[in-house]
Amino acid sequence: MKLSERITHLTGDSDGWDVFYRARRMLSEGHAVTELTIGEHDVRTDPSILHAMALSAREGHTGYAMVPGTDLLRDTVAARVQTRTGVPTTRNNVMITPGGQSALFAAHMAVCDPGDVGLFLDPYYATYPGTIRGAGAVARAVPTAAEDAFQPNADWIDAAANDAVSLLINTPNNPTGVVYSRQSLEAIAEVCQRRDLWLISDEVYDTQVWEGEHLSPRVLQGMADRTLVVGSMSKSHAMTGSRCGWIVGPEEVIDHLINLATHTTYGVPGFIQDASSFALTAGPELEEKIAAPFRLRRSLAMDILQAQSTVGLVPAQGAMYLMLDVRKTGLSGEDFANALLDTHTIAVMPGESFGSAAAGHIRVAMTVEDERFASALTTLCSFAEQLAQRHAAE
Numbered sequence: 457m458k459l460s461e462r463i464t465h466l467t468g469d470s471d472g473w474d475v476f477y478r479a480r481r482m483l484s485e486g487h488a489v490t491e492l493t494i495g496e497h498d499v500r501t502d503p504s505i506l507h508a509m510a511l512s513a514r515e516g517h518t519g520y521a522m523v524p525g526t527d528l529l530r531d532t533v534a535a536r537v538q539t540r541t542g543v544p545t546t547r548n549n550v551m552i553t554p555g556g557q558s559a560l561f562a563a564h565m566a567v568c569d570p571g572d573v574g575l576f577l578d579p580y581y582a583t584y585p586g587t588i589r590g591a592g593a594v595a596r597a598v599p600t601a602a603e604d605a606f607q608p609n610a611d612w613i614d615a616a617a618n619d620a621v622s623l624l625i626n627t628p629n630n631p632t633g634v635v636y637s638r639q640s641l642e643a644i645a646e647v648c649q650r651r652d653l654w655l656i657s658d659e660v661y662d663t664q665v666w667e668g669e670h671l672s673p674r675v676l677q678g679m680a681d682r683t684l685v686v687g688s689m690s691k692s693h694a695m696t697g698s699r700c701g702w703i704v705g706p707e708e709v710i711d712h713l714i715n716l717a718t719h720t721t722y723g724v725p726g727f728i729q730d731a732s733s734f735a736l737t738a739g740p741e742l743e744e745k746i747a748a749p750f751r752l753r754r755s756l757a758m759d760i761l762q763a764q765s766t767v768g769l770v771p772a773q774g775a776m777y778l779m780l781d782v783r784k785t786g787l788s789g790e791d792f793a794n795a796l797l798d799t800h801t802i803a804v805m806p807g808e809s810f811g812s813a814a815a816g817h818i819r820v821a822m823t824v825e826d827e828r829f830a831s832a833l834t835t836l837c838s839f840a841e842q843l844a845q846r847h848a849a850e
């Protein structure tokens with residue numbers, strides 16, 4: 457039987473995830489692999505959040521919940537967004553979704569017609585092109601340059617904007633760890649207005665900022681009417697498995713998105729939403745507790761990287777990743793990652809798995825316990841040093 461083009465062409469030919477799958481296989485065969493691959497916290501959801509979840513479930517919040525989200529969680533998210541950004545926001549600007557991923561898909565469904573072009577920036581979070589294609593649109597990558605520390609280039613976005621209806625950005629950024637500057641975001645806002653683009657702003661790492669400040673582009677002049685912000689409980693509250701996120705945008709878009717949710721997800725479990733409301737109002741200490749291990753490991757990493765000159769560090773300003781430049785070894789990111797896994801059983805993601813703009817780089821997730829993390833990074837650096845010496849002698 458024939459399957460739809462949409463489903464069979466969702467992902468491209470090369471996914472660059474071989475190292476990841478190989479590491480998983482080695483682990484299952486009993487090898488002691490240090491996994492610095494995916495963005496999953498090494499702590500589980502906080503007991504206080506689980507308590508709120510269990511209480512809500514026991515009180516009977518296990519039936520169908522309101523499709524747009526409970527009033528309580530929509531109000532909580534709206535108040536949080538308004539406090540953090542100053543942009544007036546009510547529950548009518550908010551729809552709760554099963555995680556940020558579902559919000560990314562819904563946002564593209566809301567603004568792209570079949571055949572429209574949806575822009576996204578390379579390097580990118582792995583699901584982006586497939587999400588845009590899943591909504592029926594053509595996914596077009598716009599590179600950012602290692603030489604610009606992967607800050608977006610508004611001229612390049614402008615040059616790619618013919619037939620485009622939307623631009624998807626992500627700050628703090630996965631995979632680069634870069635936080636977009638005000639200057640970058642103002643230039644993006646100008647292009648979006650001039651080329652009449654929707655801006656889909658993925659801000660799921662907004663509580664993980666180590667340097668500088670997170671700026672939501674929805675605050676910029678003229679942007680609230682054309683920006684859809686994607687948020688999530690996954691990273692801020694170590695609730696990846698709970699599948700709870702949201703879209704914040706103009707009321708008219710939210711109305712249509714509620715209609716889409718009625719015909720697709722039918723909402724998010726009530727006890728998960730109650731736990732999320734609890735977590736979002738529990739105060740900054742809880743969020744800081746979840747962000748703290750990454751903050752500490754980032755500073756351990758800075759010390760290790762500053763003591764050598766082979767591996768370059770893309771400014772590690774936010775999120776739970778480091779993007780490292782290994783071009784001095786003469787290897788591609790993929791070859792370096794494979795060699796590191798074979799020689800030292802340390803698994804990292806090749807930059808190439810996030811698009812061609814990150815070639816010659818690797819992404820290191822700061823998701824193992826401090827001492828093991830520091831030791832793995834030290835090993836990685838001396839391995840790179842050996843390879844670079846060999847390369848220089850060739």
Ligand code: PMP
Pocket residue numbers: 495554555556557558581626629630658660687688689690696700701
């Ligand atoms: N956006 C980015 C940039 C991510 O890294 C992730 C998860 N790794 C998501 C969105 C989706 O997260 P979730 O669906 O768990 O909210």
